[in-house]
Amino acid sequence: MQPESFSQKETEQPGMSLIQETKPAQRKPTPVILTVFLIIFLAATAGLGYWAYTLNSSLIATQQQLAELQSDHTKLQSENENLTAELAQVKADLEESSKDLTNTQTKLEKAQAENLELNVKIENASKKLQILYAFSTIATPTDILAIDTLIKETKDRQLLERWNEFYSNPSESAGVNFILNLITAIQTSLK
Numbered sequence: 001m002q003p004e005s006f007s008q009k010e011t012e013q014p015g016m017s018l019i020q021e022t023k024p025a026q027r028k029p030t031p032v033i034l035t036v037f038l039i040i041f042l043a044a045t046a047g048l049g050y051w052a053y054t055l056n057s058s059l060i061a062t063q064q065q066l067a068e069l070q071s072d073h074t075k076l077q078s079e080n081e082n083l084t085a086e087l088a089q090v091k092a093d094l095e096e097s098s099k100d101l102t103n104t105q106t107k108l109e110k111a112q113a114e115n116l117e118l119n120v121k122i123e124n125a126s127k128k129l130q131i132l133y134a135f136s137t138i139a140t141p142t143d144i145l146a147i148d149t150l151i152k153e154t155k156d157r158q159l160l161e162r163w164n165e166f167y168s169n170p171s172e173s174a175g176v177n178f179i180l181n182l183i184t185a186i187q188t189s190l191k
Helices: 008-012 031-136 141-154 157-168 172-190
Strands: none
Touching: 031 141, 031 172, 141 157, 157 172
């Protein structure tokens, strides 16, 4: 046998040999693996979608709560402003009432002082009227002693001097002077 002769073309091709080398065949993914990946991908996408939906629902609920809280806050601020205005009005009214009360107390104290003064005047006038009545109804000498006691209780010096003038020198003119002085003393005590 003769060796085979090769043509020049065949010898010039360096990579070609008579023995063909076999390359490992590329494996194509099988449909099962692709289906598993597809199911995993779809499940992940569905989970991600559900998570996004849940977050969106939570966000919407939170935004509604925020809107309600802002509305409540606005109402509370409005009520606070109203209460602040009412408080200012109440304080002004209280100050006015306090001033009125102070004025009323001052007027009351003044009225009480005037009432006390008037009671003293009435009491003095009453004592002097008792003297005038006792003097006009003298029936016995002991009545003069009673009048003397009444005059001394008044502690009116001028009236006591007129009484002493009458008592030391009883006369009609001394009696008239005493009565006139007594009436003037009564008028004076009532002024």
